[in-house]
Structures are given as structure tokens and as C-alpha cells.
Amino acid sequence: MEAADEPDDHEPTKKQWVGFWSMIAQQTQNAFNDKAAQFILVPLGGAIAYTMLGVPVESWAGIMIALPFVLFAPLAGWLSDRYSKRDVMVGSAVAQLVVLVWLCSSIYFRNMPLALCGFFALAVQSAFFSPAKIGINKELVGSRHLGFASGIQQMMSMLAILAGQIAAGVIYDQNYRAAGGTPDVAWQAAMIPLLILAALALPSIVFSIIIPRTPAQEAEKLTPGVAIQHFRHLADLWSDRRLRQASFGVAFFWGFASFINLWSVKLAKVLTAGQEGFGTLSSWFMAAASLGMVGGFGLASFLLRRRIELGWVPVAGVAMTLCALGLMLVNPEGSLDLLDAAGLGWLPVFKALVTPHSGAFLWMLALLAFFAAIFLAPLNAWMQDRYPATKRGELQSASNLQDCMSGIIAVGLVELIPQLLRLANLSDAAISRISVGLLGLGCGLITWFIIRLIPSQFVRVIGLTLIGTFYRIRGVDTSNLPEKGGVLLLPNHISWGDAFFLTAASPRPIRFVMEGAFMANPLIRGFCKLFNTVPISTDKPREALKIAANAIKDGHVVCIFPEGQLSRTGTLQELKRGLEIIARLANCPSVPVWADGSWGSILSFERNRFFTKIPHRIPYHMRVAFGKPIAPDKVSLKKVRSSLLEASAASLASRLHRAKSSNPQAWANGYQLGQINALQRRTPFTVLPDDPTVSELVGLASFASIFKSNATSNSTPYWLGGNKLRQQIASGGPPSQPSTFFDFSEQASTPLEVEGWHHCPCLAINGIIISMSLPDPTQAHPDSPHQVGGKEGSVGILLPGFSYEEREEHLHLTGPAAGPDGIPLPKGTRTDESSFVFLP
Structure with a gap:
């Protein structure tokens, strides 16, 4: 396989951003229609007691969603690489409208096999749409925004799925109940929402046309062999070790999602016996999961806004494991019977979760989906960024193939596990809970494997x-x-x-x-x-x-x-x-x-x-x-x-x-004073009353306000002043305690040697404090290198927040405290290798 694609450094234009959001609108509507159609056909099949080869409609729907991605993966990938991805998306939008008309006709003639074929065709359309919509992300927004774009794309898909399943399930149930709730009227109840879906497919065509045309890549010519190159494309995907590992993580997510999806539907069927309320209850369960995923993808787009961070994958995996095991403990009817049996049901943290409306169950289901979304988003974005541009569609289709095979396996497990557990004469409710517990154990094993693969990213995210x-x-x-x-x-x-x-x-x-x-x-x-x-x-x-x-x-x-x-x-x-x-x-x-x-x-x-x-x-x-x-x-x-x-x-x-200070220079200068080991934060300092030098230093009041360090006339270890204070110290003898004198007088660079005082020369120009000396800091431990706070002949160290440049033999200070015009230092002023300032 070719080398991994280089990061795309381009900054998206306005037209490309408009195209991105149009693509989001189209894929949102596409996801809405797919899920709505499923949640119309599943309760319809339950109402008329339809099975095919002894398998209920909900299981056939799960298989039909995944099967086209398996059958047509190579062809879908070839199409997205051979032609502009935008053109593929336009064709998909038109195809969706045709298929939805087909579905409406099938329901009108009350032909469930034909309706299921139409549902399969809708899934085929999605299989060809998927590599184009995912592959176009990087071409539109570049590498820098790819994590954000991927998170938004998946979040909006989940929102559409949520809206589709609730709208379809609730509308179908209302129509079914209003018409008498008999199998004969079930067809009529399904017809109205399907007509609405067909009408909603029209704007999708407009959205697809707005997307800017992206360049087609050089792909091989179409031959019969292209349609059956599943294993070659998988081999290309797996030839890159890191892509292979990431793709397995994505496949696990889709297997997990398929398992939870079908498991929730079957649980709703157990609780309603497949009759009235089945569509509404399954919609509620799926709504909780979808809302969780929406929140997870929304948070992921925020977490990945600056870079794609794979460390979130194992973190989310740990949380998924705990939530899946927790879901096993909570009864959807509103009790914690397993915890009660273990003597733990009295704990307030559990009691607070349980409501008469199964609040604990829905919350745990939502949390499980929330962390699952955070698990998927970094992997998806990372893979999109790593795909070579010339094989982006092919490799995405190979990944889709792998995902759907995982989904089909998950559907098989949801059917197989209950059959095995029934041999132990367990109830359907117990079987449901053991099934999700086994899913939790699977999450734990996968997460442990991922942590061992990327331990540094895992620790980095936690840290x-x-x-x-x-x-x-x-x-x-x-x-x-x-x-x-x-x-x-x-x-x-x-x-x-x-x-x-x-x-x-x-x-x-x-x-x-x-x-x-x-x-x-x-x-x-x-x-x-x-x-x-x-x-x-x-x-x-x-x-x-x-x-x-x-x-x-x-x-x-x-x-x-x-x-x-x-x-x-x-x-x-x-x-x-x-x-x-x-x-x-x-x-x-x-x-x-x-x-x-x-x-x-x-x-x-x-x-x-x-x-x-x-x-x-x-x-x-x-x-x-x-x-x-x-x-x-x-x-x-x-x-x-x-x-x-x-x-x-x-x-x-x-x-x-x-x-947003009213005096920006004073605020900036006050902040600078708090960034060095001179005046101490939250510690008062002494000034003489009516000292003209102090009143000129505009940053002192800001320093006191920002760092809670007020000036006082009482004796403290820190004194600050100018000529007046210098004269008093020179003639007044030692202070009551060893003290530091920050000297802003005109003679500051001249040493003042008075017992009990540590003299620190400083410099201020036009009321802005430029530099300060400070006592040599103590050693943190015996091996600490010696550092100095003052040098003979200097007026202190330049405060952080100032920079300087040479202008006509002058050092010219710049920075927020220097104001828009800067501050020129006296001619001949110099700084040394430690930024000590020496006046001429």
C-alpha cells in the first residue's frame, strides 16, 4: 500500500465550509430516512406477525442494513475514488428518492417481501454514499479541522437516527392505535410516515448540489473483478499496521452498536409481547442510546478540536465496560433487584437513579452510548487523516466492509446467546441482562488490548x-x-x-x-x-x-x-x-x-x-x-x-x-510585578505616606488588586519607595526586622549599605516599572545552582512581558505595559545575558 497520507495544511475557504455544512445536512437527512424506515417496518412486521424463514423482521432489518456494505464495498470505494465524491453524493440523493417511492408502493400493495427489498435497496444507497461522505471531509476542511469535522458528522448522524426512530415509532403507534390496533390497519399506519420520508428526500438533492466538486483520483478501470476485490482491499487496509489496528477498533464499535441496537429492540418486544406500545418503547430505548451518542460525539468534536487524540479511545473503553456491567444490574421496570439480592440496593447512589419510569435503565443506556461515541470519534478521524488520497474511498469501503461484517456477527450473537441460555431454563428478562453483561466483559477485554497498544496516549489523556x-x-x-x-x-x-x-x-x-x-x-x-x-x-x-x-x-x-x-x-x-x-x-x-x-x-x-x-x-x-x-x-x-x-x-x-481594564498599561504593569520573586503575592508591603515616587508608579495599585497585596504604612519585610524613603533609611538606622528596600530613587544604581537592609535597585520610566532587583533566592535543596537577584551597577532584571529592540542607538521597550508607542530607554542603556538592565 502507498505511504500514509501527509497532513493537509490548507485552511478551508468559505465555499468549502458551506460545502461541508451542506454535506452534513445531506447525510443527516439520509440517516434520518434510513432509521425511520427501519422503525416503521419493524413494528409493522411485529403487528402482522411476519417472519421469513422463521426469523423476525427486526433481525432481517439488522442484516439488511449491514449486508450491502459487505456485498458492494469494493464497488462503492472504486466509485468514490474514480469520480468526484460530490458527484457520487448527488447520485446517492437521487437514488434515495427513487427507493423511497418504491417503499411507499410496497406498503400500498401490502407486500412485505417487496418492502424488505426496498429497505435493502435503501441500505445499498447508503453503502455507496458512505465512503463519499466520509472521504470528502479531509478534502473540504483539511487535517487541522478533521477531528472537529468527524465529530460533528457523527453527532448529526446520531441526531438524525434519534429523530428518525422517535418520529417513525411514535407516528406509527399513534396511527395504529387510532385505527383500532388490528393487523389489518397496520399497513395504513405505515403509509403516512413513509410518504413524509419521500417528501423529505427532495431537499437532500439540493444540498448535494451545493457541495463544491472535489477532484477525482486516478483509479483502475472498471472491470468485473472490481466488484469482488473485497479481500484485496482488506489486505491493503491491513498492510498498514496502525490502520489495521484502528480499523479493528472501529469494527468493534459497530459490532457493539449493532448488538445494543438489536438487544434494545428485543427487550422492548419482551416487555410488550410485540403488541401495542412495542414501537414506542423500542423508540424510547433507542432514543436514550442515540441521545447519549449525540452528546458523546458533541463532546468528542470539542475534545478533538485542536488535534486528534487517540488516548480518549481506551478512556472511553473503560467507561463503556463499567456502564455495560452496570446496565446488567438495573431492571428496566424500575428496580435494582440484582443489587437488592446482593444487599446493596439500599445505597443512596442507586436509589437516586431508580424512578417509576425506568430512569436508571435509560440513564445507564445513554451513558453507555455516550462513551461509545467518544470511543469511535478519534479512531474515525485518525483513519481519515492517514488514508492516502488516491485510495481514500477504497480503504474507507474496506473499513465499512469490516464494520458490517462485525455488525452481522453481532446480530448473530444476539440471536445465538439467548438460544444457548434458554437451555438453562432462564427467563427472557434474565437472558437480556446476561447478554449485556457479556457485552461488558467483551468491552473490558478490547479496552485492555488497546491500553497495551497505546499506553502513552492513555496516560497522557488522563494526566x-x-x-x-x-x-x-x-x-x-x-x-x-x-x-x-x-x-x-x-x-x-x-x-x-x-x-x-x-x-x-x-x-x-x-x-x-x-x-x-x-x-x-x-x-x-x-x-x-x-x-x-x-x-x-x-x-x-x-x-x-x-x-x-x-x-x-x-x-x-x-x-x-x-x-x-x-x-x-x-x-x-x-x-x-x-x-x-x-x-x-x-x-x-x-x-x-x-x-x-x-x-x-x-x-x-x-x-x-x-x-x-x-x-x-x-x-x-x-x-x-x-x-x-x-x-x-x-x-x-x-x-x-x-x-x-x-x-x-x-x-x-x-x-x-x-x-478589559480601563487603564491597560497600569493593569499590565501590575500583572508583571506578580511574575517575579520581588514583591510577594498576598503579602503587604510598606510605603511612606505621601511618597511622590510611589504615587507615580501606576502599576502598584493594579498589583495590589490582582494579587491581594496592599500597600501599608506599617513596618513589613518589604519596603518600596524613592528619594524620600532612601534618605530616611540612610539616616534612620536599622529597621525593627531585616527588610528589603526596592529603590526607585534617582540614585538607585548607587549601592546603599545600611545594616539590616537589603538594597534592591529598580527602574521606572514615566510611572511604568521597567526592572527590579530582588534578593538572591534561597536554595531549594543543597544541589540547587546559585541564582542571583541583583548585579552590581544594574537597576534590576527586565520584567517579563517586556521585549526590546535597538532603534537609533536606543533600546526601545515594547509590550502591553509600554503602551502603543513603546518606551525608549536612555541612550547607552544595555542588558546582559540574564536581562539585567545597566544604565549609562
């Missing part, structure tokens, strides 16, 4: 879900990360959770570089292997750089933290030179990333310790900003640092946009 509970992480400018090819990711490093934050925000999976010495721990080694971590040895630097570069050459996004350590100041530490070598060896773009909000989480050194502190808030909001890619020949420590600061300004701008 990111847990992180999402405590953190709200928003990606900023994620389009700056190339959609394919090797990339070197260069983020700042503030907290122990940065790897998880980056993973949550990134549109692509990330491989992290880790010192190989950590692999000695079995738990860490297992975790790193699970997530394909790139192990390196700092004792062999040249080899380590080559290993990282080779991983990037293989097309991965590889992340290294260029500071080589966690920042305990909240500011960017000095960058290490290895990043330049890796970028050149790999010949790849480098993308700087700024994790804004890491400082302040319990995983950061805020409050001068890691972990052992109470969170400021739950959930904690973060921004992860992706800077513009840097070409490999342009990478330098200076360029990377500058780009990181630009990313910090972009993340701050994102926050400012949502803050």
Missing part, C-alpha cells in the same frame, strides 16, 4: 485531564508551531509542571530531553520510555547534542529547557549554548515558548519553596505563548532570548485582552 482540573491552560499563537517536520522547542522554565503545561497547550506531541542519570530510577525510566523521552548524558555533551538533533531530524518536536535549571526568581536565567548546536545539526526551526503563569503555581518557587503551599486559586489560569520560528542559521543566544521576551509580551497581551 492532561487531571491537569485541566487544576489549571486552565490557553495556547497563544499556536499557529507559530509548524504543523509537520522537526522542531526545536525552547521554553522558559519556571515550575516542575512546565512539561505538562507545554504538552497541554501544544497542537503537536512533544518529546522532552532528559538527563540519562535519572533513568536509574525504575519508575522514572518507565515513565520516560512511555512518553518517548530523549535521554542524553551531560558527561558526553557532543553525543547528547547529536541524539537530540537526530530526534528532530526524525520529524519530532523536541523540547529542551535552554536555561538548564528551574528559575527561582521568576525571570529568565542565562541560556546555555547547546541549543545553537542542536538547531544547526538538525537544520530545523527553533520555536521559543513562554509559559506565563507558571510563577505562582504550587509547582513553582513562589513563596520561596516548591510544592508545600496552598494554591492561590483553583483552577489556576495560564498562558503558553509560541513565538515565531527562528531559522537554523539565525539561531543565537541573543536572538533566542529576545524571542522569548517577545513571547512573554504576547502572552501578557492575551491576558490584557480578556482583562
